[in-house]
Amino acid sequence: MPAEINRIVTLAPNVTEIVYALGIENKLVGDTNECNTPPAAKSKPHVGEPQSPSIEAILALHPDLVLATDAINRVDTADALQHLGIAVYTMAGDTQTVLHILDSMARVAELTGAEPQGSDLVANLRSRLDALHARLQDRPMAHVLFVVWEDPLITIGQNTFIADALRWASAESVILSKQNWPQIGIEEVVRLQPDYIVFANGHGETAATELAELRTRPVWRDLDAVELGHVINLNEEAIRPSPGLVDAIEQLARAVHPEAFAANAENLSPRSGARRTSPLSMKTNAECDPCAR
Amino acid sequence: MTTAETTTAARPLANARSVAPRLKVEQATYTHAADRSAPQFTLGPVTFEAQQHELVAVLGPNASGKSTLLTLLAGLNKPFSGRIEIDGTEVGQLDLRLRAQRIAFVQQESELLFPLRVWEYVLQGRYPHGRRLRFESEQDCLLAGNALAQVGADAFRERRMDQLSGGEKQRVILARALAQQPSLLLLDEPTQHLDIGGKVELLRRLRRLAENNRYTVLVVTHELDLAAEFCDRVVLLHKGKCLRVGAPAEVYDRALLEEVFEAPLEVEMRANGRPRVILHER
């Protein structure tokens, strides 16, 4: 590993986000063609897909450090790069807690000589989480179903970072599974009747579209959560092990425990470093307009 | 059959003592164990001899043991007792290649997976005469060409096997066997799918091959007339037993044939010394 890191290549969207959040995007010389957050990342040179980047393209960029995550990238890629003498840091992915993710960000900051920005970022995110925790202390856990994929119906396991994120929002998945991405039957959902159904495939639209579609689907339309309109659609970029995850946690908490936020609406403090330019929008039909941000 | 009569006058059998027999079968027996499809079947003991230039028929109705005897002669099975010798050597002792150099088995049909030309097919008959992985020499080509000429297939040597008629294909299959330059040619019911013209043509050809070259040709058949007309020697089998061996005139006894073939028959001796069998419905 070189002493000074001046040229970084990232191999996954969430890693790219972290680099921008740390404010060191001037050192970013290449990312993948799926790195779309923030939009500026799209104009960096691309090295291919996260799953099959071109080793030669990476080599041609002469990086000092390549950042990957084992949630998306293949071991073979990291091996091949290290074989060529390129330093690779692989963040742990799927089975992380939110606090581990913060640690990873700190580690990346450390590796790239951005300790000050790193500790600022981590402190900021941590304080937001702590504030949220305080606010939600007395709330009962909401029971949600987090839908990763609709057909076949895939949800999250207990050990995933999403499950941990839910816990920070005082929510928990109705499905308890040791597998990371368990495939379940709709019958199980009917039996368990979650309070909220959470999707993560929005791009700034409202949940109304998703809800309307569910209201036409057999079995789904008879679920309590759908009848009550308790359907939440998060931005798909939010559900990644990245700074945006904390935004998503906050938004989810507001939707699932609205009574905890009734008093004041400025819980979000500005983050240090580059700001995300696409605001997360997330509404439920139960939320009234004056309460919207 | 008048033209046939003049060319196939019975020849006296070669004196067995003065020339060593090409093929010698001595008290050979074989038993098929009983299984679900058939009861136990025992063949033998069978004893007979055959010389060079001879055309021999193994004659008998269905399930008489003809095919079993053929497998013994071809070396596919070893006799349980007795001996089968070719040119003085026991057939079972020969390794695969040597056996293929001496004995050629002419199949009835040939199902080719990929199209071959006639000459390629016949050239394969030279396989026993070289190393395992080999490329054919000029002499191989010469001998294959001769074999083609002997069966009159030279005209279509460049055609593909799947473009031939049934009769043409059979000639080519025979040519491949001839290319092996064997001492003994074995054929299993070769006239099965031929019409009467084809049958006669084939037997004539076999007879000519036996006479002109030094082959011993052995044909398994149930065609009484053809065996009588063309063969020098007949081995009569019935239910696994070898009943009689000899020239057709000696073997074709009416009572015997009626019992073996279970049909009302009459046997007539003709001028050329060969018997003729007539179906006699009373």
Next chain:
Amino acid sequence: MRPLTPRRVALICAALGGVLFIAVVISLRMGAYPISIPEIVMTLVNRFIGRRNEIPPDFWNVVYEIRLPRIALGILVGAALSTAGAGFQALLRNPLADPYVLGVSSGAALGAIISLAVAPQTPGLIQIAAFAGAAGTIAAVYFLGRRGGQVDSATLLLAGIVAVSFLSAVIMFLMTTLPGHEFRGMAFWLMGDLATQPAISSRWLYLLLIIGVGSIYTTSSDLNLILTGEQEARHLGVNVNRVKLVVYVAASLLTGLAVSVSGAIGYVGLLVPHLMRMMFGSDYRLLIPASALGGAILIVVADLLARVVVAPTELPVGAMTALVGAPVFIYLMRRSVR
């Protein structure tokens, strides 16, 4: 009457070798890293005339660590699969046979999955486990496919089909019940992927290739005869049982070798022998070396396309052989029907 001569075999192999050489040269030239032909030549030459130090490290990496190994692997896999395909087509008396029909690749995939589930980060383990899975399947199918102690083509084919179904079911079961994220690599492996270098040195792999192809080649005269009928071949002095066993073992091992290092690349083992047959006839004394070279050419070209078609993304090479192979195969089928 123009029988096949060693000279003709040599000439055709030389011609195919020339085509392979050209494919290799083009493949060496193409890639994301900007390096010109003179620079490539310089890198190649300097290594062998003792001027290794003068080669810039990047050039060295691109030529010797990235492109050449990948091309060499492609040649190995292409030759192995095509020869195995030709062998199986003769053994099973079925022109539609491909190297995977007897379950070798399914066994390898199972071995790979088990190794990913048990010890995902161990380098080289997946390949060893894949080869072990392949070898186990070869033995099992052989014993299932015997009849009267001998290799019977029809029974063997049935045994292979059963093996494929059974192993696929087990693989499906494992993939849905085991924790999922280690299997990301499986998708690439199942489609065929030349990007991962094998843990074992190529020297040994090439040795195995030569042994496998050589063994099958020694039976090529026998195979020509067996293709006109097993009984006929026996009567001509061919030791049919021994030949079938040799071909079975050699072709299966070649398949196992290829699948272990690069996953199940499809269509090569089925198509290349047919293409070579159409061009050069079905004499196995020529077909075996021609298939080996033809397969190498096909894989090198397919991998080249896989690398450049949607650069910088790299497609798995198996996707390319399927995209190119399927239409060619349909064309061949229609031609033969006519």
